[in-house]
Each structure stands twice: as structure tokens, then as C-alpha cells.
Amino acid sequence: MTVLRSRGVRMGAAAATLAALVLAAGCASDDDGTPSGGSSAGGGDSIKEGLSVAFLPKQVNNPYFTVSDNGGKAAVEEFKGEYKEVGPSEASASSQVSYLNTLTQQGSDVIVVSANDPNAICGAVNQARQGGAKVVTFDSDTNPDCRDLFVNQVTGQGIAENQIKLISEAIGGQGKIAILSATANATNQNAWIELMKTELQKPEYGGIELVATVYGDDKDEKSFQETQGLLSAHPDLKGIISPTTVGVAAAARYLSGSQYKGKVALTGLGTPNQMREFVKNGTVQSFALWNPADLGYLAAYAGAALASGMITGKEGETFTAGKLGEYTVGADGVVVLGPPTVFDAGNIDQFDF
Numbered sequence: 001m002t003v004l005r006s007r008g009v010r011m012g013a014a015a016a017t018l019a020a021l022v023l024a025a026g027c028a029s030d031d032d033g034t035p036s037g038g039s040s041a042g043g044g045d046s047i048k049e050g051l052s053v054a055f056l057p058k059q060v061n062n063p064y065f066t067v068s069d070n071g072g073k074a075a076v077e078e079f080k081g082e083y084k085e086v087g088p089s090e091a092s093a094s095s096q097v098s099y100l101n102t103l104t105q106q107g108s109d110v111i112v113v114s115a116n117d118p119n120a121i122c123g124a125v126n127q128a129r130q131g132g133a134k135v136v137t138f139d140s141d142t143n144p145d146c147r148d149l150f151v152n153q154v155t156g157q158g159i160a161e162n163q164i165k166l167i168s169e170a171i172g173g174q175g176k177i178a179i180l181s182a183t184a185n186a187t188n189q190n191a192w193i194e195l196m197k198t199e200l201q202k203p204e205y206g207g208i209e210l211v212a213t214v215y216g217d218d219k220d221e222k223s224f225q226e227t228q229g230l231l232s233a234h235p236d237l238k239g240i241i242s243p244t245t246v247g248v249a250a251a252a253r254y255l256s257g258s259q260y261k262g263k264v265a266l267t268g269l270g271t272p273n274q275m276r277e278f279v280k281n282g283t284v285q286s287f288a289l290w291n292p293a294d295l296g297y298l299a300a301y302a303g304a305a306l307a308s309g310m311i312t313g314k315e316g317e318t319f320t321a322g323k324l325g326e327y328t329v330g331a332d333g334v335v336v337l338g339p340p341t342v343f344d345a346g347n348i349d350q351f352d353f
Contacts, residue, residue: 057085174207
């Protein structure tokens with residue numbers, strides 16, 4: 001497993017709920033109420049008040065982004081900015097462009113976006129930057145030259161190792177597996193899938209064969225149908241990996257009510273509240289995720305640090321992200337939240353998001 005440097009705050013029972021994250025607003029302030037911060041480079045030493053921060057998720061009706069964007073809202077409230085969330089209901093390649101154009105016209109100081117496509121929004125993002133906005137991608141990146149920073153939930157290698165390890169354990173290291181992804185153009189999904197394919201080439205996974213990759217477009221019903229289609233096309237399938245919260249929940253719902261329950265293993269990236277019933281009824285043995293609220297929270301602070309001149313996005317710069325502590329900008333302007341947590345029957349009731 002790729003080792004990621006701990007940030008001092010990990011998902012745990014004491015701070016797992018979204019409510020707790022919101023109630024924690026203000027805990028990272030100095031005595032005078034100004035949010036604390038620091039940097040090894042840049043022209044400022046504190047976050048400016050009144051920054052306008054807009055979150056643009058892949059789609060606004062996705063429970064994952066509801067949680068992550070609310071984490072961003074909590075951060076913006078801490079540093080006394082102005083928060084808004086806008087976005088499409090469909091996670092298509094170009095659906096975010098019009099929202100970026102509007103945010104640019106409105107003079108947003110910070111735009112935090114999870115890209116549906118690495119290239120489709122680059123023109124609009126660069127116009128926003130030329131207009132004075134700092135653009136932070138989170139969850140799913142654009143091409144690096146199209147933004148100022150990328151806040152990554154975990155390294156792609158870490159995701160690949162985690163997902164293959166979990167499915168291998170669930171099927172006893174032997175059998176055919178498939179991947180149920182989000183959209184065919186999703187930057188993060190495609191990167192993870194390629195790394196999973198590489199991971200499967202290791203000797204310890206020699207008994208596992210990847211037979212198909214399908215796309216549910218982060219739509220519940222389509223993901224449900226794609227799961228059904230996989231099992232129709234591959235009746236001897238032993239396991240499914242769905243590294244998307246919409247997909248893994250839809251796949252679990254299908255398996256739970258089918259003849260394949262307990263026979264076809266499922267893992268992926270999901271939230272505890274989505275997956276709890278499927279873990280408890282035996283459909284899913286284990287799955288993983290980072291805390292999406294922390295991801296949004298970190299992205300908001302990263303954007304604020306940029307807009308305040310505390311950092312410029314260069315490798316080696318540091319900034320403080322409220323209650324999460326200090327972070328360092330890595331190569332290509334990437335900031336990594338931290339390692340994922342594995343959820344199973346033994347710990348899932350400790351989490352509420």
C-alpha cells in the first residue's frame with residue numbers, strides 16, 4: 001500500500017458526521033476570530049475576509065458532492081467568506097462550461113471544481129483565471145496547466161492498490177472481475193482503472209482476470225442496469241469493483257435483490273450511510289473511501305490561501321487548512337488529503353456520512 005503522510009486528522013468516530021464538521025466551524029481561528037494560516041512562500045500571512053468561493057461539482061444531485069461541498073461551506077464560513085454551489089444535474093463532459101462562464105462574469109475569487117472531463121473545461125477555466133479567479137480542482141482533475149492547484153483525495157496508486165486488495169480478499173484471489181465506472185471521460189476514474197490493471201499484473205493477483213469495464217455515468221438507474229448487464233454477459237463473474245459512490249450503491253442494490261447475493265463480491269468507493277445496509281445484509285464485505293467533507297474543506301482552504309497570496313501553487317509551499325492542519329504543495333500543484341479508510345461490519349457504525 002502506498003504510504004501517505006498523515007495529516008493528523010483521520011476519519012474516526014469522534015468527527016465522522018457531517019454535522020460535527022459543520023459544528024466545528026471556527027475551531028481553527030485565532031483569538032481575534034481571524035482564521036489562522038501560514039505559508040513558506042507567497043505575499044500574505046492570513047486569509048482575506050469576504051472571499052467569494054464557488055463550488056462546481058460534477059453534478060449537484062450526487063450525494064457524494066453534497067457532503068464534500070458542505071465540507072467546503074464549513075471552511076468558507078470559518079474564514080468568513082461567501083459560499084455558493086452551482087452545477088449541472090448531468091455529469092457530461094461539457095456540462096460545466098456555462099457555469100464556469102457565469103462564475104467568471106460574477107467575479108468569483110475562488111472556483112473549486114471537480115472536472116467531468118480533463119480537457120472540455122480548460123478554455124473556460126483559463127478565462128476564469130484571466131479574470132482574476134483562483135481555480136482549484138478537487139476529486140477529479142483537469143490538465144495541470146488549466147488550474148492553480150489540484151486537491152487529490154489520495155494518490156491514484158493508493159486507490160488502485162486498495163481496490164484490488166479488497167476484491168482479491170473478497171473472491172479468495174481467484175476468478176473473473178469487472179469494473180463499473182462513472183463516465184467514460186472522468187479523469188480520476190480512468191487513471192484509477194489503468195493503475196488497477198497494472199496492479200493486477202502482480203504475481204499475487206495472477207488468479208484474477210478483468211473481463212469488462214462498463215460505465216454507469218454516475219446515474220443510479222444506468223449503473224443498476226449496467227450491473228445487471230455485466231452478470232448477464234458474464235454469468236461466471238466473481239466480483240465487481242465500482243470506484244464511484246453512485247455506482248457502488250446501485251450495484252449493491254441490484255445484487256442484494258438478486259440470485260447473485262453472496263455469490264458475486266462487490267467493493268468500491270462508497271459512503272458508510274449508502275452502504276451500511278448492504279454490509280449488514282451480507283451483500284458487501286468491505287469498501288473504502290476518504291472523508292468527502294474533509295476533501296471539500298481542504299479544497300476551500302487551498303483556494304483561499306491562493307486568493308490571499310499566501311501561496312502561489314509552487315511545489316514545496318505550505319499552508320494551514322483550519323482544523324486539518326498543515327499541507328504541502330507537491331509536484332504539478334497537487335495537494336493530497338490522505339489515505340482512504342476501509343469500512344466493514346466491524347467499524348461501519350462508527351461513521352455517519
